[in-house]
Amino acid sequence: MVTMEEVAKAAHVSRATVSRVLSNHPSIKMETRSNVMYWVKKLGYEPNQVAQSLAGNRTNIIGVLFSDLSNPLYASLMAAIVHEAEKYGYNVILGDAQREKAREVNIINGFKRRKVDGIIVRPIGTPNKKVYSGINIPMVSLFKQTEKKNIIISSEMGGIQVAKHFLELGHKNVGYIGPLKSLAGNNKLQGFRSEFEKYGIKLKAVLECNQHETAENQKSFEIINQYFETHNPAKITAWFAHSDLVASDVIRSLAKHDIQVPRDVIVCGYNNTLLAKKMIPTLSSVASPIEELAENAVSMLINEINGSNEETEVIDLYPRLIVRESTSKGLYK
């Protein structure tokens, strides 16, 4: 392996000079610079980042921790973060807590031992104060608020947009299906409900399903089927599902009862996954601004790494409803 020492010798300068040339230090004569660069190239020298990290007290690595990478939303978010970090010359070390709080702590401790310059985390459930307040390195939390920097995507706003869309299409018999206990689920419902209440309209059904975002979990299908056993499936003409997966289950159940989407009933999902884009019918869905989220998270983090203020801060991002076939037809009753 070629070391800086060897370059220095070949170029008849000190290691310090080589180091300066490589880090574009201003006080270097053009001549020395080109001489050094000549030898750097000639010898094929590549700096050892581990040594740089130790000496420079800076790794240029950020740790990214997800609550659950099997959720496709997070998988694409992760890609976006990697791309964004790369622009700033940062590498990403990845952690997946797989919905287990214990892992969450372990992974964060691992990040610390690695001396990552900062952490981006999507916490599991309600962020544990003990864990998150005690983190003494730059941190940005996604989706959940902590005492550090935070980027939130307003689920309430998502619900409101869907409600407005349903209202425009003239629907008054509407239902929601999704989790009620989780914060995100609750907020979606809040927004959705409040918008209808402005017009004195009450939700005709609120079905609870606290399922995880995995394809194998069929709970929501059973729940909606069960509901249709005792209720006329055609009565509610517009369903808001808390995820695309659940929306797919709703459509499937409706189909089982010979109800067509969107001809008879319309359905809206959430997350704008592949499924929404390619299902038949394609699914209207609320899209989170993934790229924007990644950009904000990375730049916010790097600002803090570079020593900007360290106070609590919250950025609110808004999701956007993407209308597709599944809500493409109004009923105008």
Next chain:
Amino acid sequence: MVTMEEVAKAAHVSRATVSRVLSNHPSIKMETRSNVMYWVKKLGYEPNQVAQSLAGNRTNIIGVLFSDLSNPLYASLMAAIVHEAEKYGYNVILGDAQREKAREVNIINGFKRRKVDGIIVRPIGTPNKKVYSGINIPMVSLFKQTEKKNIIISSEMGGIQVAKHFLELGHKNVGYIGPLKSLAGNNKLQGFRSEFEKYGIKLKAVLECNQHETAENQKSFEIINQYFETHNPAKITAWFAHSDLVASDVIRSLAKHDIQVPRDVIVCGYNNTLLAKKMIPTLSSVASPIEELAENAVSMLINEINGSNEETEVIDLYPRLIVRESTSKGLYK
């Protein structure tokens, strides 16, 4: 920050001893060990992995490089690799070449500067000999063969399985749609075709579409539509699509022509994505053994890191057809 030095002082031993205790060196008296551990805990000492890496000449990091993370298959593979690596105490640094060869090289060079202990890579297109042969650290290639270690998933076998399935259902008028130029596409087709040829059956249609695995790309939809303009859509009763996305387009186009799947025509996809699991109808699809792939890749790599043989090696994994609604009915003509 608590350093090893401080622990050593507190415990009245040398740093070497602390180091030995922490790395479970055998020649340490029980008494010293517990004394040292007492102070380690008391002071909350956490080893600095950057320093360990520099001194120990080993980072316990593996670099993982994908050709294109927007492909959902790779996103889940990545999660599996992260989980697997964690079991061995390794962290993963992630790279995404985004289908650009130039990035591929840059990222690999970045990995080298980071002194990763090994690299797992899914190369873009045909692996560039210059790039891949010259990598002088342990490496495992996924899906494509290089002169290093390789794990291949036989696409040919996937095609064969689909063909067998179609044959069992009595289908003789069958078509393929997918890329012909890429290796994987070609192999799928080879396997599919050869199985039918055993029975003297020729494929009735082979449609080329070299699309990327992104939801936005509608090319395959146009291609199949175009085909149906000049061919009776009901004539081919079984389609093999090279991906779930393309399969979805086929089904959509058939629906447009009032052909129902699977009642009139059956369709099989590839990759076993979320889409396949949740579409309506659910989609039969060929699943790659992601977990197995991750396990093999990581253990193969770590074996090489730990100095096992360094010869070229190839592991062949087989995909598995998962039958769902879209091919659930035979025609028995």
Next chain:
DNA sequence: ATGAAAGCGCTAACAG
């Protein structure tokens, strides 16, 4: 069984 000492390859004052 433990300590002393020599690095790992680089950065960053401090001097000149």
Next chain:
DNA sequence: CTGTTAGCGCTTTCAT
């Protein structure tokens, strides 16, 4: 503008 020097925090012979 460049060189000298002192580390960064740990591992690992080589002694004892």
